[in-house]
């Protein structure tokens with residue numbers, strides 16, 4: 001093959017064109033055989049038929065669903081026969097209740113990680129489908145969907161707010177209006193390293209309300225993970241202060257209960 005550098009760009013362009021033609025022919029053929037190229041959001045295995053959750057049967061089986069025994073307040077799975085978990089026996093939340101389809105464990109950790117840090121925004125649709133199902137199954141009620149906001153700086157860093165993506169999807173599925181009613185005024189990205197009490201203190205005054213439409217409305221607050229409840233609580237307080245009638249929380253996952261005294265470590 002000659003390697004005339006002057007002709008190289010034209011050759012490369014022609015090569016690209018041929019490749020594209022082959023690809024579109026191959027795509028057309030595969031589209032004729034399979035209606036859509038669908039893969040499992042978790043393991044990327046090809047799905048043989050369209051599924052609402054875009055998760056293969058194997059992964060669906062392995063997902064850490066919250067069962068029917070859960071804390072009446074935060075919705076975390078309970079082991080003992082009690083109505084409230086340790087977290088809620090010792091806390092008073094401003095929101096009415098929280099429910100989540102999953103425990104923050106196993107494959108769900110991967111899904112949320114892929115969504116937040118891997119830029120796989122489409123995972124919000126799959127999580128949103130499970131969340132909307134939980135909303136209906138647990139007989140939750142809301143008139144407006146809101147989400148936990150990020151500061152402008154935090155959102156610029158990530159490129160999107162995963163809670164907003166989840167809220168959009170959930171609102172669409174439940175046919176409810178979504179309002180970006182809250183704003184965040186304070187960066188709290190170091191939140192992870194703090195214990196429950198410091199988390200709450202760090203968040204104080206972090207959120208503001210910009211929409212008066214929340215007045216006298218039942219709000220569904222959407223977030224990705226419920227950890228100590230400090231974030232949901234602070235957002236709920238802000239919404240209630242702005243006149244919301246009540247706030248329920250829906251998150252994709254809730255963290256496992258930690259033994260209480262671990263907080264003192």
Ligand SMILES: [Zn+2]
Nearest residue numbers: 040043056059
């Ligand atoms: Zn899978």
Ligand SMILES: [Zn+2]
Nearest residue numbers: 071074085088
């Ligand atoms: Zn609880």
